Amino acid sequence: MVEIAEGCVLTSVPATTRLVLQGRPAALAAAATALGLAAAPPMLRAATGPGGVALRMGPFELTVLPGGAGREALEAALAGLPHSLVDVSDRNVAFTLEGAHAADVLAALCPLDFALAAFPVGMATRTVLDKAGALIWRTAPQTFHIEVWRSFLPYLKDQIHEVARGMTFDLLAVQ
Template sequence: MSEAVSALKGRSQTGFATVAEAGPVGMVSLRADLGSAALAGALAALGLSVPGQRQVVGEGRLAAWMSPDELLIFCAYEEAGQVVTDLSAALSAEHALVVDVSDMRSVFTITGAKGDEVLMKLCPVDFATLPQGEMRRTRAAQTGVALWRAGPEELRLICFRSVAGYVFGLLEAASRKGGEIF
């Protein structure tokens, strides 16, 4: 079996904030009726709950609301296959789609007291009003992304793997020392 390799192999850069590719991350896309009791039970078996609109919930494993009928489950890369198997079995009587998307997406972390300023330059989001644990689907420059505040000084951003190099270049340029906004 081959070893999992992320798009940028964990590349990072530190300026006035630190930007880093997270490496291989397990991600499972789940399309289903989010009000379904079967879905709630399947997520509970994973130690998760159904997140509210635009919310990210959980510790370790995460469930992120992506749309009215879609969740993105985050787990360890090596667990993604089993998460797909478990969710598919639990939802076999429901209209649902469960897909391992780990290898088609890249995750970045932006950390530091001025991490918001990195994304302020790229995304049409009011970061002053973005609470911890709230997911936003938006764009960074002209690339579709999803992002959320994971902690007081940490933001996470997801994009397609095919544009990971471009997105890292945007984040790196936006985080260079001397480029602070405030």
């Protein structure tokens, strides 16, 4: 855990399994059931069940963070259904950015609107932070889970630190 600006903390997320599932509605529904969800989440939304998390990244795509026996249940549920299930655990790493100014730091690196009304809790998307591709998922009002390719992690952390150093969060100074 590293405080990058007053009230803004960057924390590494422990290594975990990350899967990318591509398939038609039947495969996505089977995956949702295996994760303990009523249905696959809507586009650009996340859903959490007892078997893990599903992030809907495209009409036929889920990024899955299975927990416990979630992976085995997922593979069993998909047996016999046309799909692609790729383990990207070694490619991706994750960290959280949290605090009162986390959205401001992200907004300095990306043209997306990270205001809570525009990017609510549970929303997830792929985007570019500066020059690094990233998956961003808002897990709480002031917390973002960010996934990037392992090779981009040092670069992106440096960019986040640079932005935070250059920003002033004193709202009284802005007139």
